[in-house]
Amino acid sequence: MKKTWWKESVVYQIYPRSFMDSNGDGIGDLPGIISKLDYLKQLGVHVVWLCPVYQSPNDDNGYDISDYQQIMDEFGTMEDWEQLLEGLHQRGMKLIMDLVVNHSSDEHHWFAESRKSTDNQYRDYYIWRPGKDGREPNDWASFFSGSAWQKDEATDEYYLHLFSSKQPDLNWENETVREEIYRMMTWWLDKGIDGFRMDVINLISKNPELPDAHTPDPGIGTMPPDEGQTYHFGGQHFVNGPRVHEYLQEMNRKVLSRYDIMTVGETVNVTPEDGALYVGEDRNELNMVFHFELMQVDSGPGGKWDIRPWRLSEIKQVISKWQTLLHNKGWNSNYLNNHDQPRMVSRFGNDSVYRKPSAKMLATLLHTLQGTPYIYQGEEIGMTNIRLSSIDDYRDIETLNMYQEYKEAGRDTDAIMESIYIKSRDNARTPMQWDGTEQAGFTKGQPWISVNPNYTDINVQEALADPDSIFYYYQRLIELRRQEPIIVYGDYTVLQPEDEQLFAYIRSYEGQKLLVVLNFTDQAQPFKLDAHVSYHEPQLLISNYGGDHGRELAEEARSHNLRSLSLEPYEARVYLWQE
Incomplete structure (x- = not known):
């Protein structure tokens, strides 16, 4: 397998509006980010993905761009941006920018x-x-x-406009449009950036006949229609559209291939087979994609807001499919939350009694799979979802539109709000919790969206003072990935795929084996290693339980008995041995 820096990197995503405010206007900005670069360096990340900072009327928080080559006034100036780039490069970190070219702002x-x-x-x-x-x-x-x-x-x-009415879709059939976009991309790359995260990039090609959706294939649509709906999800006519690979290969040929950069495409409703077409190392398109299969495990037939309990076996099935089908063909990206998804410890872990161990357990999953791990700001200190008291306190256009639509359809307000508490994008967009002072140290003013009230307990200052914190566990995971090539390049075999309590898998690489065992429950769970898996003098590489239990684990590993283990609630263990 070809070795590259972006396969070996860990990416940290910054949502600028909510990261750090330097001037007291309640909105995060570029000087605020610059002031925290040493924090990112201490964490150990290699790449920063910066959500849009371009000129924008902010209908969709910067994903509606009115000038691709100017910085939004609220965030600072181009000089600030250049300082940020220089500051990252001086610290040995790279910068990737958001590329939003399925649509522009209607004010462009x-x-x-x-x-x-x-x-x-x-x-x-x-x-x-x-x-x-x-x-x-x-x-x-x-x-x-x-x-x-x-x-x-x-x-x-x-x-x-596939998104907001203030986000008209660009016509990629027009060659002049494509050339304008490539010129803009080249301009940023020549300024020294290290790549792009490409927003909904697999939607850029539409069936030029624009036929009706009628009743879509339920396997494609994220929003299956009710019988009475006027409008239907037409994804079969614009998801992975007829010319999308032609366009991306052209983009690669004219722009991307001329630089040593990383690219990741946000791709709606792709299968691993689709993914292999975007990231195949012989296809000259993208390095990796974000897929949404894992993000849909708790969605019912009515789509995102139709919430059902997720099952661990489904999570394993999705992860295993992508790990296996892309192996030696292309590269995975691994994430459990971002600016469009709720907080992972609230969604897949336990954000109350077992917040710290479950956050560490989920981090262990992300950082021990094949693929580049993505950390979303605040994840490394275990930030949680928020329950804002009124719909008036929410800012996300998707959430507000859904609320209005469901209210008009006569749905119960309490039920709508419960869905919002679980799935609203604003769960991820509350300000970064830096310390226990007012407004969590994010701003001296009134923040653009409420700070989560648990900031007095969950904040960076508290995490840095606690040797057993989630932050230091992330730091250790990042360091292990650097030290152990098996974590980056090893292949993947799932164990006991139907088990609904434990997620266990084996990684193999150049005569080494890595065993990862994760308890997804709030109860102690027994684990029996399959008899066909042989091991030799296993070393406990990392565990999320410290203290006496950690010492017992180290002793247990030295006794070389992995056949019968007992894992504490939300415990994670990683063992390494030579074959």
Whole structure:
């Protein structure tokens, strides 16, 4: 397998609005990030992924870009950004930027021109169509509720927006649009960045006939329609669309291949087979993708907000499928939360009694699989979901649109709010908890969104003062990944795939074996190593339980008996031996 720096790296994602505010306006900014670079260096991460800091009206918190080559005033200046890049590089870290080119803001000058007339030279930069029978051109639903079409009175035509109406989709069929995008990407790369995270990149190619969705294949849609719905998820016409691989290979040929960078594409509704087409090392497209299969294990037939309990066997099935099918073909990315997902310790762990051990256990999973691990800000101190008291306290456009739509449909308010508490993107967007002072040390002003009230107990200052903290456990995992090539490059074999309590797997590489055993429950669990798995003088590499129990584990490992173990609630253990 080809060895590269981005396979061996750990990435830390920063959501700038919520990371650190330097000027007291309640909004995180670039100087705030710069002030915390030594903290990131101490954690040990290699790459920082910066969510959008471009000029934007902020309809979708920066994912609606009005100028790709300017910095948003709230975040600072281009000089601040250059200081950030220099500060990271000086500390041996790299910077990847968000690339948002499925759509722009409706305030981008391309769109301002495009909407002026049907024969404007920019008209074809976007996807415009006349109405059909007094309605929208087709029945596609937006990811953010309602129709994916917006009528523009100036020309009496509709434009396509798969997300907010202020995020019109760019027309990738237009070669000039593609060349403009490639020029912009080259401009940033020439400034010295180290790669891109590409927002919903597998949606850029649409079926040019734009047919109705009608009733979609339930295997494709994330939002299966109720019978009475007007609009339907049309993913079969724009997810992994007809020319998407052609476009990405062109992008790679004209831009990406000219630099030593990393690329990760956010790809909606891809299977491992689809993923292999995007990341195959012989296909010259992307290095890795974010898939959503794991993020859908607690979604019912009604999609994201139709919440059902997840099962560990389903998590294992998804992870095992991706680990196995991409092995020696392409590369995985491993994450359990980000700016679009709830906090992982609240979703997959136990954010009350066992917050620390369960956060460490989940971290062990992420950092011992094959693939590049992604840490979302605050994950390394075990930040949790938040229950804001009123819908008025939420800021996320997806959450607010869903609330409105469900209320109009007559759904119970308490039930809607319960779904929001579990799945709203704002769970991840509350300010970073730096210390126990007012507003968690994030700002001296009024924060743009409420700080989680548990900041007095859960904060960076507390974590750095506690040798047994989640932070130091992450630090150790990152260091182990650097020391042990088997963690990066070893293959993967799941053990006992149907077990609903324990997740165990073996990694193998160059005469070594790594055994990972994870207890996903709040009860002690017995583990019996399969008889066909042979081992020789195993070493306990890491465990998330310290103190007397940790000493007992080390002694147990020295006794070389892995056939019959007992794991504490949310315990994680990693053993290494030579074959």
